[in-house]
Amino acid sequence: MQARHNLLWHLLIDLPILLLVAAVCILLEVGAIPSRRSGFRCNDPDLSFPHTGDTISISLVAAVTVVVPLIIIWAIEAALHRDDEYTIKKNKLLASARDASLIYRDYIYGAIVNLAVLEVTKCVVGSPRPTFFDLCEPDKAATCNESEYVMSYTCTSSRYSRYLQIDASRSFPSAHTSLSIYCGLFLAWYLQRRAFSWHNRSVLIVPLVQILCIIYAVTCPLTRITDHRHHWWDVLVGAFMGFCSVLYTVLVLCKNFSQPSVVSTSDISSSDSNNHQAVRRLLSHEPRVAVP
Template sequence: MYFIIVVRMWFVAAVCILLEVGALPSRRAGFTCNDPALSYPHTGDTFSISLVAAITVIVPYLVLWAVETTLQREDEYLKKSKLLTSAKTAAFIYRDYIYGSVFNLTILEVVKCVVGSPRPTFFDLCQPDKASTCNDSEYVSNYRCTSTKYSRYLQIDSSRSFPSAHASLSIYCGLFLAWYLQRRAFSWHNRSVLLVPLLQILCIVYAAVCSLSRLSDHRHHWWDVLVGGAMGALSVLYTVLVLCKNFSQPAVVSTSDISSSDGNNHQSVRRLLSSDAHVVVP
């Protein structure tokens, strides 16, 4: 069952990559001649798509593993390694997180290719052949990019402004981790009360700064960022409530939770732990 799900996820991810690089056909919307909203120079990205992808994929698992390791209770009867047990627990949550991110990315790519909206840097990246011959505010629907300054990928990407993938992915990642930390914070009885809020602030700041940088870099219009952020937030709701069941995953039984004062209870605990039994944390 899990193998089929993984294969499907890889297939969807491959289709998204093909759409992103222009290997599959997509729609290109027209432009208005001399439109000042599309005339900004291309100055690059504060957060590159490679950096956002790396943060979205790598950082959450490291955070999940670190938190689950910290929350793992020491128990003399547990034979499994603490790091291994916490790694497996984190992997189950991470699996659902990745599934939600692929779901989010798929919708983003489909909408981008269907809408085909030009970016604020459209004229600089594409240099459409009709831009020099059109008059006043004439609408041009058929054109060809003639830029020799930028790569073919950037020319294709110049017509994929709506919605913002950076905003969607960063908000998805940041809100997911903030929500996860909040749900797991009830077990941090002996930790600093400021640690969880500090980590949550870092998550929210990353999501906000990455999203707003798309405006300061003139890579998106404000409505691109707004809709992309909304899609990321809705994807978080779907992931944490439907896929992760609000993080009510099972936990390994610990003898510290079982009060025993006689030998029979003591032996029962040993047999229970030796059979790798699990219970659900209320």
């Protein structure tokens, strides 16, 4: 009954809230909700880079953030699952799905919180990207003088979509950086805490996966600078936000991946037999009263 009550709570309360926050993040991302646009200085060289696209697209980052942790967490929990007399006949993947789902739930919750803070910050700051002039082609850029600061302008570009024109004023902070560092460091930390508890583990496979996670967490932010999609301070702040999100998720939500010890039926049987023996010893040492 308690398990059913918790399930209803998650389905009727937690899930709608999570979907609502995710929907707001998507609306902010596509520009359906108006956001602030900062001004620019005429002929600013930091905003004059050509737009060449993304080495790592946001769709790829989203897919890695959502799918890869689910696969790794489920695989590790299935490998660590200890069968007993109650679950020996069950499929190991299904039996370990509950533990994996709890960790993955906390991971997704932390990712949604991180994304929500990122999107709100982007919309409040409205900082122009290094490719701002190329993406937006503001109407005032052709008539402003030298380093004049322009507050009000209209994008006139016909080469790029409306989304890219809106996105041209959403440089700070870097969402690619924050999400990639959040995902990569979370998985590396998880593997360190959970996968290294294997008794007969491979010596190299876990460190290799950890190295790949770290490489992803480092490479994605660097491409944002080399692609001229973000300023270096955008990437730095995004990395800080991703790191803080990892600390919050791992230490607060996941309790540093501390798992309760599994008590097998053999341990229970052994404990019961010890209790019975102790009771028999007490009864055998009771003084007997002679009946006249």
